[in-house]
Amino acid sequence: MSIDGFFKVSEEYAANPTSNPYGPNPADYLSNVSNFQIIESTLREGEQFANAFFSTETKIAIAKALDEFGVDYIELTSPVASEQSRKDCEAICKLGLKSKILTHIRCHMDDARVAVETGVDGVDVVIGTSQFLRDYSHGKDMMYITQSAIEVIEYVKSKGIEIRFSSEDSFRSDLVDLLNIYRTVDKIGVNRVGIADTVGCANPRQVYELVNTLKSVVSCDIECHFHNDTGCAIANAYTALEAGARLIDVSVLGIGERNGITPLGGLMARMIAADRDYVLSKYKLHKLRDLETLVAESVRVNIPFNNPITGFCAFTHKAGVHAKSILADPSTYEILSPSDFGLTRYIHFANRLTGWNAIKSRVDQLNLQLSDQQCQEVTAKIKKLGDVRRLNIDDVDSIIKDFHAYVTTPVVRPIANGHAPRIPRNLSRLDNGSSSRSSSKGSSHSKSKLR
């Protein structure tokens, strides 16, 4: 192939709008990146967040908001946790939501009997399988765990509702024990088996390996639950889907035990980068901000400043070189489109790192006429003030407007008798704002400052 031919192919590839470098890996035959489901656990895992106390009304409001967002499943606290937990579970089951309702119980017949009477669409059963939990939590051996699991699963299935069996602390469990019990419950016919990174320390390639291995052992769906202690809960979820898991446990803002689990909003950010069409077809992303606000207020926390999507600066561009490119084409520094979430992009131009392209854009917004060179001059002034103190938009707008007034106003010569000359009103406002020391020195001095 000639060099010309090579370049042509390369250019075509680069120009092809359908090739997404962040999309599903074509080598992952088992990938569910474009076929995933969400189990929303704000009302179960989220209730284990230190600050959470959900009244019945709050639970119902959250359940309705999750349903409107379009989550596939809503998971509720075990009905045996407390009397009110059971009543709330029953109340939410009666709402007639499109999302399926699950409750989450220990692998005990006592719990299962209560759970199936609440009206849920499915039961999520969990038992600790790691040596740590077997020693210090329930003290049971694998034989006992397997027998309990079979009894509970067959009972729940006999009631005609969905059943998931999950291990707990899966990544510290013996692999052979794990695969044994998963194969057993798969043969009985569970809807899903679950892997849980209960201590939040799994890493993505480890997740890929375990899910991939499990996928070769069971025929049912695989659900994954990742805690976020080491900040990998979103990445682990994505990698699990790549390996063939189908369902991911999330909560709004990730609230849960300790610092929580995979957050719904963060996972949406991750997934929309991979398959925008699929995500937009299933989930009402423009409801995300209100949903997060509802939950944040319920548990009395602020939305983190750096939250994906809804953090106050998630779509704010600051450095001059970034702003320049974003203005030319947002996809230069932004894969996620704020409009998909009902949000807006923001160019932060009021700072010393600003560039003249950002300022030129602001000049246009203000409906003023300045040449490129004039924009560069006024940008230099803005950067100079930005070196001295924190700027806000009004500061920048004042500098721009005053500069504009100055360059479009004839120069006024100072008069000789020492009286203050007539200064254009806008210009004096600039002088007061940026450097009050020079405000009485006349327009020719101001002009040299301005330029």
Place this chain on the structure above:
Amino acid sequence: MSIDGFFKVSEEYAANPTSNPYGPNPADYLSNVSNFQIIESTLREGEQFANAFFSTETKIAIAKALDEFGVDYIELTSPVASEQSRKDCEAICKLGLKSKILTHIRCHMDDARVAVETGVDGVDVVIGTSQFLRDYSHGKDMMYITQSAIEVIEYVKSKGIEIRFSSEDSFRSDLVDLLNIYRTVDKIGVNRVGIADTVGCANPRQVYELVNTLKSVVSCDIECHFHNDTGCAIANAYTALEAGARLIDVSVLGIGERNGITPLGGLMARMIAADRDYVLSKYKLHKLRDLETLVAESVRVNIPFNNPITGFCAFTHKAGVHAKSILADPSTYEILSPSDFGLTRYIHFANRLTGWNAIKSRVDQLNLQLSDQQCQEVTAKIKKLGDVRRLNIDDVDSIIKDFHAYVTTPVVRPIANGHAPRIPRNLSRLDNGSSSRSSSKGSSHSKSKLR
């Protein structure tokens, strides 16, 4: 091998304290998980955070705190960004810190000439190589980029200081172009080449592939820079180290453009789970909280509620089953040890999800004597009140103390004439606190309530 033999091996494996399922993967021959370095960019990337305005004094305070923490490199804003940026860069170079000082410039000789005069130990050069940035940012072709890179690199090397060459938006750049330019600059003799996920959309397996491929092309160190738009910046950093990258760019709390980059604290959480000894040997983790507080105050944000390590609930355990196991052995639900960071663990027992093991622990803390059965009884009371409203520790302590007073006080019979009976003082406090309706009904009723 007999089944007995198999079990014996399995038990030994499980009991082996040196086997860490979250440690470096022995199959990763090139892994730098136990040999990584940190380039701390709060004073460069962090200055691009929307809220950041660092005075000279603040920059110096942050640089000193980073140095005390033990970061390997401190990266500063380009000295051509503004006049004060240049002066601050020179001032920080004169502090005589142990951390090496870098500055970050565009791939221009104009910038390089200024940078080498500031006194820095090294210069980080960056240029956009993706079609997006070539079209909309600098408009240069790869030939021009390569020639500029060679000129700048040779100039910086001639001054005897370190040089890094990085592409920008590496994951949307043409792979062949990328490998070509990296090989070229490696041959000239750069200290490091950099990969940057500028738009924050790379995923871990994609990172592994690119770093692994690059590792086979260059002999110098590889540095990685990950934005966090899709919440994968920590996981991508870890996976890059697994693939053979050596240096990770971080900032305190992850502050930077949009919602920022890999956070220092989160990366420490990730790395200590993998190789605690290495992390503790290099970094003063107990200084993390103060460092984060310093930066958070400087940029006027709150530390996110769910921040790794320092979020208010990072070491708080709530659900009954979690609390029970944590009390028996913290490693059941906690791999990260709060004491490594100068922090403390907290069992959240004042809620309806609490369990009797957590309450028994609180009874012990209060230096009271109750049997297991009595602890279960008082736990049922606490869960009942927790169903009605949000509890605080005082509520729980009151219930426990009153219950204790009650079970250790002889029952007082109500007198027949209708006057209020003598009620033990502590018990009436309970009645007032939890159920004022029953406060006038005498002790026998209260007793039945209590039980």
